[in-house]
Amino acid sequence: MPMFITYGDILCQDSLKELDLFSYKSRLKFGNHLYLEKDYLRASYEFREYLKYEDNDTIRFKFANCFYNIGRYLEAADNFKSIFYNSTIQDESRLAYYKSLFFSGDFNLFRNSSRNEIYLPEKYLSEVNRLYFTSFLMDNSVLPDTANFISAFPDSNKNDIRNFYIQKKFPQYKSPTTAALLSSVIPGLGKIYVGNITDGLTSFLVTGVLTFLAIDNFNHKHSFRGWLFTGLGAFFYAGNIYGSAAAAQIFNAGVKFNFDNNVKLYFEKRNYFLPENNL
């Protein structure tokens, strides 16, 4: 067996002993490698070990950014806080803090923090302000004043933002009550109001034919058939009123879904008007 151990192996073993893979500097190198490979979770473990031995703002930022990149936004926000003072990247970390709160989806927390003004980054005030107004498009809060809202965004995007604002403030919803009332007056009219024209016409034809059959059978003294068609007609008439209200709700859900989707795509395409993160 000893015959197979080469001189190169002995050298390699010696160099490994000298290298000490678990020293904090080796962990930093490995952490940086993992970070570049976008293996953020494992990179965070290595950075955590490194930070036990040496303090470094850039590594602290990268450590927090690891959580941001894997979607653990509140942990990221907590870690960005540790670089808020006496650091050359304090403005960047403050912006990253607000970004983390924004992407956590808790827009109330984000808005309260951004109105607090304690941590606002001087360099990136307009970016945080834009995020503040963008957050109103993403939840059901009361929209702020139009002028302030639109002026926060670049001139080239103001028309799009204005359209989003109008769509959010005055959504093109259909009232389920109106749809139901219309269908109760003329069967199928509620469906036509919602936009389901062929469904509405079918409802009208079905209830119309059943009503005609009922009347015709009563006129010809076929009371059983008359009552049978009356019952069926009433059944489909009531079902159509119910269905019109449901169709209006489905229509509204579709409008909301499309709006949310469009807003998300629009802002994602423009990186939420935020600068690129170079770290």
Place this chain on the structure above:
Amino acid sequence: MIKSIIFCLLLVPTLSKAQTDWVKWDAVEVSYKISNASSKNIITQKQNTGSGIISFLRNIYGFFISELDGDNCPFYPSCSHFFVQAISESGMIKGPLMFADRFIRDLNFFKGKNSYPIHRIGKFYDPVSNYTLNEQMIEIALSGNGGD
């Protein structure tokens, strides 16, 4: 002496594990019996008012019509399943109304592909949850919002 002990030690496991003539391949009997756990009788799983009657009607329809007629409903879930699900989820008042509405929509000759999302089995996807009048339960697919 040692040789005979070794021989015995080898012989015992060989005989105990050896394949016998009368159980040649250790064949397992395969059961081709259809499992009793069928999803068809949904109503009986969720007991509510009139569930017995609806279950009976649905089984009659399934036995005399659906089994012979085949899988012809263009929707998923099919109208009969929609009826059963609607009653089990929404009760005896809302359920039939939901079914009446579905039945009329099924009669519509012009229910184009744009009106409903297409389920992976190739049918129009029209779940009961969309018609409970509860906004939180509405499922929206990217292909449309229900309009013609």
